[in-house]
Amino acid sequence: MSNVQDAIVNAKDKLPNVTPTPPGFHPEASVHELKSRLLWGEPGLSIIDVRDHDAYNQCRIRGAMNMPMDRLPGGAEFSLQKDRDIYVYGANSGDTSQAVQMLREAGFRRVAELKGGLEAWREIDGPLEGVDSMDDPGPDAYNVFARLQAFNEEKAKEKRMK
Template identity: 50%
Template sequence: MSDIENMDRTDLSKAEDAVKATQSNVENTVEAAKDNIEGKVETAKENLGNTVEAAKDKLQDMPSVEDAIERAKNKLPNVTPIPPSLHAQATAHELKSRLEWGEPALTILDARDRSAYDECHIKGSMLASLEEFEAGNKFNMSSERDIYIYGATDAETATAANILRQAGFSQVAELKGGLADWTSIGGATEGLATQGHSPAASERNVVSRLQEFSQQKAHEKSLQK
C-alpha cells in the first residue's frame, strides 16, 4: 500500500470521527434544549395553576351582587327622614318634626291657667289645667295615645305629666322648655298675642327643615345613652 493510500484512509477516519463528534454534540444540544423547554413549560404550568387558584380564592372572598348592593345602600346617607319617636323628656324639635312630617296621632295639652292659654299657646293644643287633672278628668282619649304636655315651668310640666301617667296614660312626653322653646324655633302658635308672628326658616323651605331634623336625631341619640 502506498503512502498516499495510507494518508487517504487516515484522513477518512478522522473525518468520520469528526462527523460522529459533531452528531453527538448536536444530539446533546438538542436533548439539553428539550430538557430546558420542558422545564420552562412545567414552570409555566405551575405558575398558571397558582394564578388560577389565587383568582378562585379572590372570587370566593368577593361579596355577592346582593351583598355589594346592600353595602352600597348602607353607605348612602339617609335622605328620607322619618319622624322621631316619643320620649318621656321631649324637645320642641321633636314635637315640631312630628307635626311637620304629617303625623296626626298625637295630642298636645297645655297645663297652664286659662288666661295664659288664651294669651298664647301651641297651635292645636288643648287647655287642661292641673285642677282638671287632679279632679280625675281623663278626657276622651285612648290611654295609649301619644300626649305632649307643657306647663308654665318644667316643674309644672313634670307634675302634670305624672298625674296623667297615674291616670293610666302610657305615652306621655314632657315638653321641655314649654312654650318658650316652642316659639324660639318658630313653632306655630295661636292666641291673643300671636299677631306679628314671624315664621321660622324651617316653615319656609325643606333644607332648613332637614337641618332641624338632623339636630333632633342627634338629641335623640344623646337621650338613649
C-alpha cells in the same frame, strides 16, 4: 314602653336620612322632636297646655288643648285614649312634671314632658296661636315638598344639638 317599641325607636333614630322618617316618642321630648312630628304631619298625637285658661288664651302652641292642672286627669280621661302620644307643657318645669306624673298615674302610657315648654317652642319659631300671636303659616304651609324640606332641616338642627 315595651322592649320592642324601644328597639324600634332606637333603630329609627339611627337610620340614615335617606327617606325622612318622623322622630320616635320619648318621655322627655325636645321641642325639636315635637316640631318635627308636626311638620311630618303626624295626626296621632295631642299637645296639652296645663296653664290657666287666661294664659292659654294669650299664647299657646298651635293645636294645643287647654287642660288646667285642676282638671287633670279627668279631662284627659274624658277626651283622650290611654295609648295616645301626649306632649305636656305648663307654666314651668315643675307644673309640667306634676301634670305628666298625674297622667301616667291615671294610666296614660305615652306621656312626654315638653322640655323648655312654650319659651323653648318660641326659640325655634314653632307655630303659635292666641291673642298675643300673629303667626302666619306662610306660603309653603300646604306644600308637601316644602314641608319635607323643613322636616329635614329640623332633623339636622336636632342632630347638631345632641
